[in-house]
Amino acid sequence: SVSDPVFFLFLRLLVAFLGAAVIQSSTFAGWFAEKAIDSNRGFQQLNTTCTSTLNESNPWWRLDLLDVYRVSEVVITSRNDSYAEQINGAEIRIGNSLENNGSNNPICAVISTIPAGESYNFTCNGMVGHYVIIHIPGDWKILSLCEVEVYGYLAVGAAIQSSTSEDWIAEKAIDRGLQQLYAGCSSTLSETNPWWRLDLHHIYRVNRVVVTNRNDCCAERINGAEIRIGNSLENNGSNNPICAVIPAIPAGESYSYSCGGMEGRYVNLIIPGDMKTLTLCEVKFKSSNDLTDSAMRENVLKQVRERNDFDSHY
Ligand SMILES: *[C@@H]1O[C@H](CO)[C@@H](O)[C@H](O)[C@H]1NC(C)=O
Numbered sequence: 001s002v003s004d005p006v007f008f009l010f011l012r013l014l015v016a017f018l019g020a021a022v023i024q025s026s027t028f029a030g031w032f033a034e035k036a037i038d039s040n041r042g043f044q045q046l047n048t049t050c051t052s053t054l055n056e057s058n059p060w061w062r063l064d065l066l067d068v069y070r071v072s073e074v075v076i077t078s079r080n081d082s083y084a085e086q087i088n089g090a091e092i093r094i095g096n097s098l099e100n101n102g103s104n105n106p107i108c109a110v111i112s113t114i115p116a117g118e119s120y121n122f123t124c125n126g127m128v129g130h131y132v133i134i135h136i137p138g139d140w141k142i143l144s145l146c147e148v149e150v151y152g153y154l155a156v157g158a159a160i161q162s163s164t165s166e167d168w169i170a171e172k173a174i175d176r177g178l179q180q181l182y183a184g185c186s187s188t189l190s191e192t193n194p195w196w197r198l199d200l201h202h203i204y205r206v207n208r209v210v211v212t213n214r215n216d217c218c219a220e221r222i223n224g225a226e227i228r229i230g231n232s233l234e235n236n237g238s239n240n241p242i243c244a245v246i247p248a249i250p251a252g253e254s255y256s257y258s259c260g261g262m263e264g265r266y267v268n269l270i271i272p273g274d275m276k277t278l279t280l281c282e283v284k285f286k287s288s289n290d291l292t293d294s295a296m297r298e299n300v301l302k303q304v305r306e307r308n309d310f311d312s313h314y
Pocket residue numbers: 025026099100101
């Protein structure tokens with residue numbers, strides 16, 4: 001049965017019931033944590049659209065993305081008054097840990113300052129995490145945020161391939177942004193029907209698959225590779241429906257293939273034939289919960305907000 005991202009969010013809401021999706025360490029008057037994700041940068045009505053903690057030690061604000069995302073950028077809008085400098089020294093942290101209220105997660109950036117009412121863009125290079133935490137270490141601090149915008153894309157599941165040439169492991173095709181976890185590309189040995197597969201762990205509607213070819217040599221080896229999407233592992237996935245057959249990709253370039261929302265848990269690349277080598281420098285998939293798409297971003301935020309409303313009734 002079909003499962004779209006909204007369905008999964010709903011399921012998680014019922015099953016996991018982890019608590020509020022956006023919270024902060026304490027709340028000053030009506031300056032609730034949700035006001036940083038209200039899609040209103042707060043220029044006009046400061047007191048109704050920004051968050052604020054009390055004056056305390058180590059104040060923090062945390063957004064639960066309800067899934068693991070690779071975060072490309074976090075844009076923070078500071079308050080437009082003389083208290084703007086309170087943000088100085090705040091850390092943006094991204095990760096999966098709730099230890100120490102999330103402040104043990106890796107740092108994307110330390111905010112030196114954001115002039116009053118301005119929005120600064122912090123690049124996080126695809127850091128992976130379930131949570132985005134803004135945290136000011138120290139005593140007698142107040143954390144106030146007028147808007148926090150998170151851009152990124154859903155972090156995908158596990159990658160495997162039919163065989164591996166030296167250290168050209170399958171994960172190298174999905175490591176972009178993982179802080180250069182690995183250098184290079186994935187590659188199978190030269191064999192019959194080599195394949196590479198991404199297991200998304202859930203069934204997604206895949207809108208697009210973007211494939212980056214190697215640029216060191218032999219770009220033509222990718223020719224004839226099939227992109228297949230589906231739920232079957234029969235024949236190593238090569239019985240799943242075809243999204244596209246790659247005629248050729250010039251060395252080092254990224255070509256995008258539209259899959260029109262094909263549904264599946266597995267994204268397979270397969271080169272049919274003997275003595276073939278499948279080398280991939282990057283494979284990205286775009287599904288319907290890609291936060292770089294503003295409509296989808298709004299949709300995910302809506303889920304987060306609805307969930308907060310839901311939680312607040314219990
Ligand atoms: C987490 O934050 C709460 C609220 O500020 C605080 O009471 C608690 O001590 C914090 N926990 C840790 C481990 O820092």
